[in-house]
Amino acid sequence: MEFDELPEEVRELIEQLDEAAEDEEEEAIEELTEKLLDTGVDMEAITLKKLSLCVMDGEEEMSVGWTKVALKIGIDPFKALLKGLAAGMSLIGDKYEKGEAFVPQLMIASSAMYEGMELLSPYLKANSSGADPSTVVIGTVEGDVHDIGKNLVKTLLSANGFNCVDLGNDVEADRFVEAAKEYQATAVSMSTLMTTTMAEMPKVINMLESSGMRDKIKVMVGGAPLSTDYAAKIGADVSPKDAAGAANWLKTTLSESPSDTENLN
Amino acid sequence: MVSEMTSRERVLAMLNGKPVDRVPVVTGSTMVVEYIKKSGGKWPDFHSNPEMMVNVAGMMHTDAGIDSVVVPFGMFVESIALGLDVKMGRVDIQPSVRSFFKKPEEVNYANFLENTYVQTTLEAIKLAKEKYPEAAIAPFLVAPVTLAGDLMGAENLSMLSIKCLQKEKQMAKMEKWLSIALEINKIYAKACIEAGADLLYYSDASASPNLVMPDFYYKVGVPVEKELGDFIHELGCPWVLHICGDTVPIIEGMASTGADCLSVEQAVDMKKATEIVGAVPIAGNLTPLLMVEGTEEQIVNETRKGLNGGAKASMLGCGTPPLSTSDRLKTWVKAAVEWSAENL
Incomplete structure (x- = not known):
């Protein structure tokens, strides 16, 4: 047009x-x-x-x-x-x-x-068609109240057809894990703007591992102080450059493993 | 070769563009857990007890060898004094502002200076000046765009920063918030200078291109920062301006505020930045996390990289991480001293 x-x-x-x-x-x-x-x-x-x-x-x-x-x-x-x-x-x-x-x-x-x-x-x-879209549990980690970046990731994920469960900011590690379980999440997305709170991220990943959920869930971490190296070190799947990158990465990754994508638009 | 200077002389010479015996090493916020423990500080008392605050902050100077003593810890004092909700964090997490005002009319700053936390800063400045007369006493303050963002909420600031460029009505709204922020800034700045501050260190974190349009920074941010800066200069005090993010697109604007030194973070190409601003000294720009988990080699390399790029003072790109270790802080200072011996 x-x-x-x-x-x-x-x-x-x-x-x-x-x-x-x-x-x-x-x-x-x-x-x-x-x-x-x-x-x-x-x-x-x-x-x-x-x-x-x-x-x-x-x-x-x-x-x-x-x-x-x-x-x-x-x-x-x-x-x-x-x-x-x-x-x-x-x-x-x-x-x-x-x-x-x-x-x-x-x-x-x-x-x-x-x-x-x-x-x-x-x-x-x-009008709901019955098929539930893939769910992403998203939040800013404990000790950090910056949520503009997290909200943008959420918006772009929603725009790409994902269902986002937003835990807000200052989210304790176990709440990420509980929510991932409760909503049968396809992915967990954690954000922080501060170097002081980065250590909360590996905590969540370790908890996902010990509860046996890690293999089924993609973990995205993001925020100004993070690097790809750091993401790899703590065992996250990715640290996208920005909100658009996060949505694109998740969409692409899930479409590569077809069982996860049938519900995506 | 300039004869040996005190930390204070060194920092002030750098701000005046005069020769120094070695490049100064300065910091922003310094709530370091190791020093809290070593000095007997208790959370959250060190935020409201001037003596405890100075004992913690002072160790950055006496133990690590940093040239400045920086109080208070974090960017919450202005907000808490205005009655906004602040979560006090933990011993290793700085306080953070949790609420904002709906309308500019709700902001009441008549008794700003009487607030406990403001008083703590002022008392801490006096005390630091007495205890460490040879150090540069540098209160850490929230600059006007960021303060306006704290008042109206950072998200609103970001959105208004684009809307106000499009519509006059929105610009009037923005100006109202900024004029209140500026008034509060002036009251606090004057009190800090009267308490004996050697310089004022301002973070305008929210003026970053990461949050607001560069166009907005030039048209709206620069004039308010300049107005505050001129006011501080009239009172005979120098000031430093820090903005987060890759500030290369706005660094010319930062220089035009009249700040005596610009502080930039690790995302900035120091060489590019110093070429653009010319005579205005720039401080920077080590990755803060190096103070927590960096190797000696990494710390030395990043210190030298900033100085080789033309920085006139070595500084971390942001506040000192609470989990910084004293050995790493010392490695950093040593690297700056050695670079100076080779290059000055």
Whole structure:
């Protein structure tokens, strides 16, 4: 879907709808949606593209507005989430990975994605296809309250179809292990920003080992002070460079062992 | 060859761009467990007992040979004094701020200086000055962007840092938070200088390109840091500015604040940084973890790498890890001394 190739009349209506969404004018959004449908244009393709672009640009109000459009024209809510909102999160994630975007851009994109997701969530539950997505238990280790990085990893994992169990920050080692057991997690993701709390990570890995769960679970560790060497030393599977890298790594790794991937979108 | 200097003279000469007998070795926060134990410090008392605090921090100077004595331990004092929730950590984990304000109007700093933890810092400065007059007494303070981030929450700071560049209304919000942070910074800075600080060491951790847009740092961060810096200079005190992360994209901005020295972390290419800023001295930039588990060779190599890259003081890239060992700290100081003997 290239907007440039659309008729001028359609492009104008889309712009007006952007403005109505920005100003949160419900009636105008509905009216303009009708008008766009009347033009006979492929509204689903336009809406999905707009959703991804609004999330990529971190436009909260516009993401919400276009999510309303998606619901109004009857796009499958799962499709609106994965091909629209989450696709936008992946776009900005890729840019960040290439050094073309900064953390605040990821954060406003994440917030735009969640705003849209909130509208979709009642319909998502109703539409659940039955297959549970792979679960990742995620948290910042004990003694560390920095959770921006952890939240970004969570967002990008969610955007890639994973179900995240977020334990928050300052999480004691045994809570990671308990949660991994309770939710039958495919992976555990631990984060820390401080050199002072890095030692909590091997603690969790040792506990997973002694409870016999380590072989079935991928362990990801991340945060500014960590290196690949350190990750290897403590027995983690990976220390991805950033949030986008984490999501990509897990997706790729699981698709290489097919038994784990059947539930992934 | 410059004749032998005291630690204080050495640090002040470096800040003034004057010749030194050897490069100074300085630190940020120094809550080192080994020194807590050796000096009889007790958690969490050493955060609120000035004598205990100075005894712990002082061992960095008397035992390890570091040129500065740095108090307090961690970046929580401003926040706790404003009534925010702070978790006190453990003997080996620094306190951390756990809450933030919803609106700038909620911040009340009328009695800021009367707070126990602020008073502890001020008393500790006085005491350190008495006990170690030959050392550079360097209070460790939270700089304005980071303090604004503590006030509004770091996540909000990060998001507002991009929104405020796009919309005037958001910029007005950001300015409101920053102006309060700056007022608090000035009150605290003045009190620290009056208590006898030789320099003020500011961490603007949250002004890092890891958290806010570099554009925001140049347009919004630099002017507030400069305003604080000018205020400190008017009171006759030098100041050092630390920002975390790879600060090469913003180092020109950091230099333009008028800071007397810039402190950078291990992610920074020292040579590149010193080439960009020219005359402003840079301190750095050993990997802090080396003080916990580094070999002698690693410590010596990283010390020399920073100094060969043009650093005017040797410093860790971030605070001194609590589990640092005294033998490693001494190896580091020795490496800087030996480098100086060969190169100055």
